[in-house]
Amino acid sequence: MEDQREKPPLRIGDRVPGFAARSTQGPVELAQFRGRWLILFSHPADFTPVCTSEFVALASAADRFRALDCALMGLSVDSLYAHIAWIRLIWDRFGVRVDFPIIEDPTLEIARAYGMLGREAYDAASVRATYYIDPDGILRATACYPVTVGRSIDEMLRILAALQRVQxxxxxxxxxxxxxxxxxxxxxxxxxxxxxxxxxxxxxxxxxxxxxxxxxxx
Structure with a gap:
């Protein structure tokens, strides 16, 4: 496979790279989500406080995304088993079930293909990116956040609704x-x-x- 570090960052209007990966919902491929909107979002690591707050909020709002015919998919470098343990902790601590898939990316292959990391980065310490992908697999918007600031779920929903309305x-x-x-x-x-x-x-x-x-x- 070609060196992903040499790939330019994705731009709005680009067709996003396809991938297949293991997830908490079983094996997934990006192609499965053609025909509907998809928000792909990354986080630096499982068992981190800001990421935990985001996943609780996203899981709690899953029906609102579903009403807009949009699927959610999380990503981090952590292993599938770490994801499963984290989801269990979220259930035990908050009573919230995370039903959307969280994929593992231990080699950073997907993160690099999507431009989530700088070319010289060798870990995911700075990864918190959000990609709004339309039903044809085209990138329509992106947002990046530092590890110290969580996403606004209301703003994610607003951007999604706006993209759909002006499409x-x-x-x-x-x-x-x-x-x-x-x-x-x-x-x-x-x-x-x-x-x-x-x-x-x-x-x-x-x-x-x-x-x-x-x-x-x-």
Missing amino acids: DGTALAPADWKPGCDLLRTPEEQIEKALSPEGSADWFYSTIPDTSGSGSER
Whole structure:
């Protein structure tokens, strides 16, 4: 296999690399998730406090992601057995069942393929990355966090809903947009609209209602 350290980082719009791996839900392949959205998120290690808080929150919100037809998949360098022991601890301590797969990546092969690590990195101490992958296997958004700061589950859901709403190109999601709130119209690309007697900014900035009927995440 080619040296993953020489691969450039993934960019929005790239087709994400396929992989097969062992997981807490059995063997998984990325191809299994074609046809629906997938959020692939990494964590530096099992049995760490910030990661534990994230997995409790994500597992508790799994039905909200499911309602948006989105699967969740965790990843770390820890072994499958460490993942299983950690899930058991989460169940015993918090009463929360982690039902989404957590895959093992002991050789850092997947982390390097996705650009989660710098080319010279030899451990996963800094890995906390999130990848929003559309039903066609295309990367639509990414987010990276330091090991000291946990993700916002509400923000993950907001980004996912926004990506789904603007995917057809008919609208844009403004700052702080939530499902059910007004969207922005895609700007006109002809000078006639800019010179019309309407408001001088209307050709590039005007709102439209969100008629998608997805106000449940509001």
